[in-house]
Structure formats: C-alpha cells, structure tokens
Amino acid sequence: MSPPFTFSSNFLRKDICGSAWIGRQVRGVKTRLVVAIDVPTFVSARRLIETLAGIEVTFKVGYEALYGYGPELLGLLESRGAAYMLDVKLHDIPRTVHAAVKALVRPGVALLTVHALGGAEMLAAAAEAAVERAAELGIPAPGVLAITILTSLAAKDVSALGLGGSPGESVLRLAALAREARCAGVVCSVAEAGGIKAACGAAFVVLCPGIRPGGSAHGDQRRTATPGDARAAGADYIVVGRPIVEDADPAAAARAILAELS
C-alpha cells in the first residue's frame, strides 16, 4: 500500500513570493491588466493576442481555451515567450491536485488557480507541487492563487451554499487559509481586496475579476467594480474578459482600462 500523502516540511513561502514571475509583479503598487482569452477558437484567440501585442497585458487561459484548443494556444504563448495565467480552478483531493499542478507547470505559467474551498491540505499540495515541479524544470515557480468566492455569486447565493456571514467574511476566512497553506495569493472581488491586503500583508497577491468599466454590461458577474476602484483598493491584478474581448476594438478597450489603472 502506498504511504499517505504528505507535504515536505522544508517548503517555504518565500519560494513562491520570491520567484521571478511573481516578485517582478507585486513590487510597487501598480495594478496590472490580465485579459481573459475567452473566445471559442484558436484562430480567434491568436487574433486577439496579435491585436493586443505591444499593449502591457498578461493573458489568462481559462476553461474555454484550455478545453477547446489548449495545446495550440499554450504552444503559441510559449513561442512568444509570454508569461501567462492558467485559470484551471482545480478542486479535488490533495493528491490529485498535486499531480495536476505538476503536470501543468511549464515555462511561461506565471499564475495558476485552485479553489480555496478544496481545503487547507489541497491548497498546500498545490503550492508545494508548483515549487517542486518548477525546481525540476529549472524555471521560476508559478504563483498559486486560491479562488475565494466567485465574483458571480451575490450574498444570497453564498448563504444558499451554507456559508455563514457575508461574502466578505467568507473571503477573508478563505484568504487566511490560503496564506497559511503558502499560496501566493487569492482571487476575490474588489470589495474584499483592501481587507485581504491588511490581513495577509502587502506581498500576498490579490487578483480581482468581475471588473466592469463604467457603462459595460455585467452579464453573469455580481460583485463588480471598475478598474479605478480596483486600483484604489490596491489590487495587484484585474482580470477582464468580455469588456475587452467583445468590444469592437479590443486594443482601444484595453488601453482605456490601462489609462484608468495608471
């Protein structure tokens, strides 16, 4: 019988926060723009990447791209030397997540996501696997970000899940869990960003989706805020999908958001 799954004790938080990928991004107060490649085909993804070339954005590869045309897209990003975010939202037993993270780490993966609701041991497994695999490959370790409460959930949805208190209280609890498990940071709404920085420290990465520039449609997002709000709250990154991807001029939309962040 194989031994129970355990985590090595020599795994240190500085392994992640000191990494070249993250270290270069959390210094200072700048809020960076992550663009979600939420488009249905590789051809449209490549067009979006080319359209945004030369603009200071990081790309995010999520379910739609990864399941639809993942290998082609990751190959393209790698060939361009791009650092990108792998939004895989892992949520499984610790051993499975550890193995998945080991399989996912590769050059260019700067950030990858797991669900904080997977629990402390699962979070620690993910964080440890990222460091282990990066060391094997001789590359900077990606930062593991724990998704707290999805920005598509309103207060009533959170209480329907059986979580006590407000969404903000759940988010703070989960952020503390993620920090304890040596994750690099969390994904949360802008409303929670300031509280997390205060509780978990300035170096703990805060990435906020649910961003809607003034006048743009909310779609399925509920806990939304503008890019300017995110900057004021001290978010390290904002993630924007539809307001850029579905704009008739994605480059102009991205530039307008960057102007609001500067």
Ligand code: C5P
């Ligand atoms: O189109 P929109 O700007 O709402 O896209 C947000 C992106 O951020 C999507 O790719 C979504 O999967 C992702 N995301 C999110 N909420 C999280 C984590 C990721 O909306 N908690």
